[in-house]
Each structure stands twice: as structure tokens, then as C-alpha cells.
Amino acid sequence: MDIYDFKNAFLIGFFMAFMIGPVFFKLIQTSILKGARAAISFDIGVILGDITFILIAYFGSRSMLEKIKDDPRLFFIGGLVLIIYGLITYFDRQSKKEALENAKTIEVPIKSNYIKLFFKGYFLNFINVGVLAGWLGIVVVVGPTLYMNPTSIFWYFATVILGYALTDLGKILLAKQLKNRMTPLVIYRVKKIMGILLILFGVILMLKGFIPNEKIDSLIH
Incomplete structure (x- = not known):
């Protein structure tokens, strides 16, 4: 994996950590109310949920991936998935209040129990099909x-998970500031930006199936 792939993977992890939803607010809420250790326990569960999804996605689509390797035109499928996900993110009308209410469906006891927080982080993330x-x-x-x-x-x-974990650690340490700054307007704008980026990545991926790799590499590098 070259340095470009490394930077690309790290940035994906960074952006994934800022996908607005119940996990985002629960992580900040846990950090403020229970402290950094409790939030880290919760976040480890969240990250394990992501690793589970990665394994499901990889092994569940392996035969399709093998075909894509031999037929670049099937990049169209991957691009379409990203565009659909981007459109869902862009047009999602969930407010900060609704996301917080969803996060509160899993209560954290007054006395922090790190094992319970770990499993709660895992299952709160795992039930999100998006x-x-x-x-x-x-x-x-x-x-x-x-x-x-x-x-x-x-x-x-x-590397993606490393970027995700380090970004989440920053969110935990800056929890109070983030909570105060995450107004409905900011959340609205972040979702719009994330949706647009996903759509753009999807379009680029579709084009990659029809443009020779040499031309794309020359543009990137």
C-alpha cells in the first residue's frame, strides 16, 4: 500500500467518524457524563461493530469483487451504492433532538460499567443498517x-479504522465543545456536505470503470 492509499484510507476513517447519528451523540454524551474511559469503552464497541460490518461486506461481496477486478465496468455498482448512500445522507431530515432521543434508547447506568458500555456501543452501531x-x-x-x-x-x-479511532478520541477529549457547537444548523450543513462528498465519490468511481487507470492515476498524482 503506497502513501497515497494510506492518506486516502486515513481520510475515509476521519470522515466516517463525523457521520451524524445516534452513535455520534451518544459518544459525546458518554464522555461528558461518565468520563473519557467510559467513552473509550463505548467507542471500542462501536469500532468492533464497524469491523463486523467490514467483514460482512467483504466476504458477502467477494464473488462480485472478483468480477469487478476483471471487469472494471462493474465499478458502476460500487459507485451506485455510494451515490444512493450519499442521497440518503443528503436528504435525511433527522434533527439533533431526534438523534439524541435515539441515542437515549440505550441507557448508561450511573455507575459506569465498561463491559456494558462496550456491548452497548457495539449493538447501537450494529443496528444501523446505513x-x-x-x-x-x-x-x-x-x-x-x-x-x-x-x-x-x-x-x-x-488504516481506515486507525483514522476513525483517532478522530473519535479527539471527539471524546473535545466532547463539551462539540456538544455546544453541534447546533441544528451545523448538523444540517455537515449532513449536506457528507452527502455531496459521497455522491461525488460515487460518480468518480463510476467514471473509473470507463476511463483507463493510467489517466486517472495521472490526474490523482
Whole structure:
């Protein structure tokens, strides 16, 4: 995996950590009310949920990925997944209040129990089917570009998770400031930006199936 792939993977992890939803607010809420250790326990569960989704997406679509490797035109499928996910994100009308209410459906006891927080983080993330769709799109994009090399794919997603985890750690440490700044208007704008970025990535991926790799690489580098 070259330095470009590393930066790309790290940025994906960074952006995934800022997808607005119940997990985002629950992580901040847990950090403020229970402290950094409790929030880290919760976040480890969330990250394990993401790893589970990555494995499901990878092994569940492996036969399709093998075809994409041999037929670049099937990049269209991965691009379509990202565009659909981007449109859902862009037009999602869920407010900050609704996201907080969803987050509160899983209560944290007054006395922090790190094991319970871990499992609550895992299941709160795991029940979000939209997260699976996001990881599926990324897996479909990444697998063929890395020539389905298991080692390269492993290190790519390890870097994604590293970027995700480090960003979440920053969110935990800056929880109070983030909570005060996440107004409905800011959340609205973040969702719009994330939706547009996902749509753009999807369009680029579709084009990649019809434009020779040499031309794309020359534009990127």
C-alpha cells in the first residue's frame, strides 16, 4: 500500500467518524457524563461493530469483487451504492433532538460499567443498517483497486479504522465543545456536505470503470 492509499484510507476513517447519528451523540454524551474511559469503552464497541460490518461486506461481496477486478465496468455498482448512500445522507431530515432521543434508547447506568458500555456501543452501531451500506460501498471501491490482495486490503482497512479511532478520541477529549457547537444548523450543513462528498465519490468511481487507470492515476498524482 503506497502513501497515497494510506492518506486516502486515513481520510475515509476521519470522515466516517463525523457521520451524524445516534452513535455520534451518544459518544459525546458518554464522555461528558461518565468520563473519557467510559467513552473509550463505548467507542471500542462501536469500532468492533464497524469491523463486523467490514467483514460482512467483504466476504458477502467477494464473488462480485472478483468480477469487478476483471471487469472494471462493474465499478458502476460500487459507485451506485455510494451515490444512493450519499442521497440518503443528503436528504435525511433527522434533527439533533431526534438523534439524541435515539441515542437515549440505550441507557448508561450511573455507575459506569465498561463491559456494558462496550456491548452497548457495539449493538447501537450494529443496528444501523446505513453503516453497513457505507462500508459495502467502500469495500466495493477498494477491493478491486488493490487487486483483491488480502494483505493490502487488511492494511487499508486497518488504516481506515486507525483514522476513525483517532478522530473519535479527539471527539471524546473535545466532547463539551462539540456538544455546544453541534447546533441544528451545523448538523444540517455537515449532513449536506457528507452527502455531496459521497455522491461525488460515487460518480468518480463510476467514471473509473470507463476511463483507463493510467489517466486517472495521472490526474490523482
